[in-house]
Amino acid sequence: MSVSHDVSPLIRPRSWILTRFGREVNWGDFVFHRLTALLAALLIAALAAMAAAMVHGSAESLSKFGFGFITSRIWDPVRDVYGALPFIYGTIASSILALCFAVPISLGVAIFLSELAPAWLRGPVGFLVELLAAVPSVVYGLWGIFVLAPWLRETVEPLLARTLGFLPFFQGQQRGFGMLAGGIILAIMITPTISSVSREVLRAVPSALREGALGLGATPWEAVRVAVLPYARSGLVGATILGLGRALGETMAITMVIGNRSEMSASLFAPSYTMASVIANEFSEATGSLYLSALAEVGLLLFVVTVLLNIVARLLVWRVGRLPEGGRL
C-alpha cells in the first residue's frame, strides 16, 4: 500500500507544499512517510557504522595476515600470530548442531501449539516455551556447568560411546564439557525463537486451506503436512534463520561449557571454541594493537558469516517461491 490517497479533498484543505509532487498528498502523510523512512534509515546507518568500526579496527590485522587469517590454525598471543580457522569451525559446527536439535523440537512444539493442542493447553505451554528466552545467558552458563555437563559426563556420553562409539563423532575423552554441551545449550536458547516465530507463521496460514484438507478426509497430521506446511515453508525457513542468527552470536552461555580449546575435531566430546567466545574471553585482557586488531577481525568475520547466512536464507525463500497472499520475508 504505497500509494497515498487523498480521499477527502472536501474535508481537508490542500497544502501548497504538496502539490509540488504532482499528486495531492496530505501534509500529514508527507511527514509520516519521511519520518518513518528516516527512522528506517537509522537501522541501515547503525549497521553500516558497526561494520565500518569493525573494518577500521581490524585494519592492522587484515593487512598483516590477509587471507591467511581464515586458513591458519594458530592463535598465539604470546608470539602475536593469529589465525581464526578453529573458531570459524567451532562457530559453524556448534550452530549447525544446535539447529539439528532445535529445529525438529521447535517445529514439533509449533505444530503442537498451533494445530494439535487443545485450546486450554495452548496458552500455558506457549508461555512456558517463550519463558526459555527470558532466562539470562549467564544463568544458562552456570546451569550448564553444574547440571548439564555433569549429566552428560556421567550418563549421556558413556551411553553414546557404548552404543555408537564406532562413529568418529563419539570418541575421545568424556568430560561433559565440549561441543555436545555447547550444541545442547545453544539449542535450548534458540528453541523459543524458532518455535514462537514458527507458531505465528502457522497461525497465519488461512484456515480455509486446513479445513479444505480435513474436509477431503485427511487426518490432522496429513492436513498439516499437505496444506499448511508447504504454504508456510518460507516463513518456517525464516524462523530457522533467525534462530541460527541468535546461535551464531551467543556468547556467555556457550563459553562456559564448550571447553574453549582451539582444536578442530570431529568428536562431539571434544572441546571447541567459537568466534563470539574468543572475543568475550580475550577482549578485556587484550593489550597490544595487533592483538586487539585480530580480535576485531574475528568480530568482522562473524559479521560476514551472519550476512552470508542471511543471503542464503533469502535465496532459499525466493527459490521456494512466494505463494499467493502467503509467505513472509
Next chain:
Amino acid sequence: MFARRTLLAGLLLALVACKGNESPAPGPAAADTAPAAKKDESISLTGAGATFPYPLYSKWISEYNKQNPNVKINYQSIGSGGGIRQITANTVDFGATDAPMKEDEAKQAPGKLFHIPATIGAVVVAYNVPEVTGALRLAPEVLVGIYAGKIKRWNDPKIKADNADAKLPAKDIAVIYRTDGSGTTAVFTDYLGKVSPEWKEKVGVGKVVNWPTGLGAKGNEGVTGQVKTTPYTIGYIERAYASQNKLPMAELKNKAGKFVAPSIEAMSAAADAVEMPEELFVSLSDAEGEAVYPITSYSYLLVYENAKDPIKGEALAKYVWWGLHEGQKFSKDLDYAPIPAKVLAKVEARLKELRSGDKKLLSGA
C-alpha cells in the same frame, strides 16, 4: 494502556533513583591523611582493572567510605587489560593490573603512569584426587611436565618420587587452564617459564598462551568449578578461590628445594626476598629463600603522576595512601599478604611525588 502505565512507573522509579544518594552514617574522619581543606561536596572516583584484588578493593572502598562519606569510589573488575585500556583512554581515574604495563602500552598513555604495588597474592595449584588425603607435593619439573602433557597419569613415577606415601591412582590427569586472558595465567606461566627454559621457548609467558594440553575454563571460578566437580583434575587458581572452596592446594618446591604450602607467611617471605626496583614493579615468582612460596605476585594500581583535576587527584592520592596503610590490615582475612615495610617506604616516596600541575597532592603525613 498498561504499557504506558508501566513506562510511567519506570520513569517515577528512575526519578526516585536520581535522588537516591544514601550515604552511611559518617564515621570519625581519617586522622592520618594529609590535613588539607575539605570540600564538602561529594567526590566520585572510578577505577577499573584486575579481578584478582577485587574483594580487597571493595573492602577498602567500603571502609574508606565509612570514614569519608563524601568520597565514593567505584572499582569494577573488567580485567587487567581493560584497566590499562581505560586508564590510557582516561575514562577512569585509576587502573589496576596484575601484570605490569609493557613499554609500548606505557607510551600510549597521555601522561606518566605510576605503578603502585597495592597487595600481594598467590596462584595455587588445586587438584581433585579423591584417593590422596594429604597435600600433594609437586616439583617444578613435574608441574611443567603435567601442563606440557608429558606426564599423563597421576601415578607417574615422577609424581610418586616426591609423594611416597600418597595413594596415587592409575588415572589420566585432566589438566585445566584459563581460556580468558588473565593476570593469573600471566603469573603462572611466568613461573613455568622461569623454571623451564623449554616452556618459555615453546609455549611462552603471557595472559593468554597456546596451551599444549588440557581443557579451558572461563575465569577463576570456571577452573574452580571444574576442579571441584570433576575428579582427577588439576588447575591453577587464585588462593582465595581454593581456600573458600576448600580445595586442596599443592605444596610446591621452591628454589631452595623446600616444599612450601601457599600460606600468607610464605607469600610475605617471597616479597621480602626480592628487591623492589625504581619503577616499582617486579616479578616475585621463583624467589630465593627457604620459606618462600614460588608463585607469588604483586598487584598494582595505576595512577597518573600529574592529575588533571586537583580535587579528584587529591582524593585519589589520599585513598591510595590509606589503602597502603590502614587498608593492609584487611589483607589476611581475604587471602592476600600485606606489602612489606621495605617496599612501603619506597611506595610512600613515590606517592609523595603525585601532583596536580605544580602542587603536590600529599603534603605532610
Next chain:
Amino acid sequence: MMLSPYTRRKFTDVVVRSACVLAAVIALIPLISVLYYVTLRGIGGINIAFFTELPKPVGESGGGMANALVGTLKLVFLACAFGIPPGVLAGVYLAEFGHSRFGKSVRFSADVMSGVPSITVGIFVYSLVVLQTKHFSALAGGIALAVLMLPTVTRTTEELLRLIPESLREAALGLGLPQWRVTLRVMLRTAAPGIATGVMLAVARVAGETAPLLFTAFSNPFWSSGLNEPTASLPVSIYNYAVSPYEEWHRQAWAAALLLLLLVLLLNVTARLLVRSRVGAP
C-alpha cells in the same frame, strides 16, 4: 501384516502427534530444570535486605542489590525510550512503504543486526559514547540495549502489521482518514497487543544482557544519580558475584538471578494479558 491404508494413515497420525507432544515436553524439561536449580540456590538469599540495601563487601553479613534492581529498571526504561519509538516507526515504514529496494535493505539490515553478538554492540557503543564523553554512564548502557532491541521490535512490528486484513485499512480509508491516521490510529492500535508481545520479548532478552553493559554502564557499588553516572545492574552484579570465590556472594548471585527471572516473568505475563485478541489470517 495387512494394514488397510486407513489404519496406516491413522497410525502415522498418532505417531506424529505423539512426537509433537514429546517435542513440547522435551522443550520444557530444560526450563523446569533451570527454574528449579535457580530457585533452589537463590531462594535462600531473598529477604528484605536484598531489596533495600547496597552491596556489602565480603565478610560483612547482609547487604543487598537494591541499586542493581533500580539500575536495571532505569536501563530498561532508557532502552525502551530509545528503542521502541524508532523500532515501531521503522517497522511501520517497512509494512507500509517497504517494497522498494530501500525497504529491502532496511529489512536485511535488521536481520543481520539481530545476529550481531551483544559484546560487539557493547564495544561499538563504548567507542561511540563512552570514549567521547570520557566516562561510563547509564545513558551509554541504555543506548547499547536499545541498539540490541531495535531489530527485533522493527521486524515484529512489520510482521504483525502485515497480518492485519486489508479490509480494515480499506474501511478506514473509505471513511476519509488520511493514510498516516489510518496507520497510527487504526492499524497500530489493532496490532498493539501483538507488538507489545514482541516488545516485551525484546525487553526480556535485553534485561538479562551482561556483556554490553560491562563497557557502557559499567557498574556502581553506590546509588547512581541521574543518567550520567555508571550504574549497577542485575545481570552485571550476577556476573560479578558468580565469578567471585565467596559462597555468600554466590548465594546473592543466585538470588539476583531468581529476581531477574521473576522480573522477566512479570513482563511476559503483562504481555500475555495484553494479548486478548490476536489478529489471525482471514
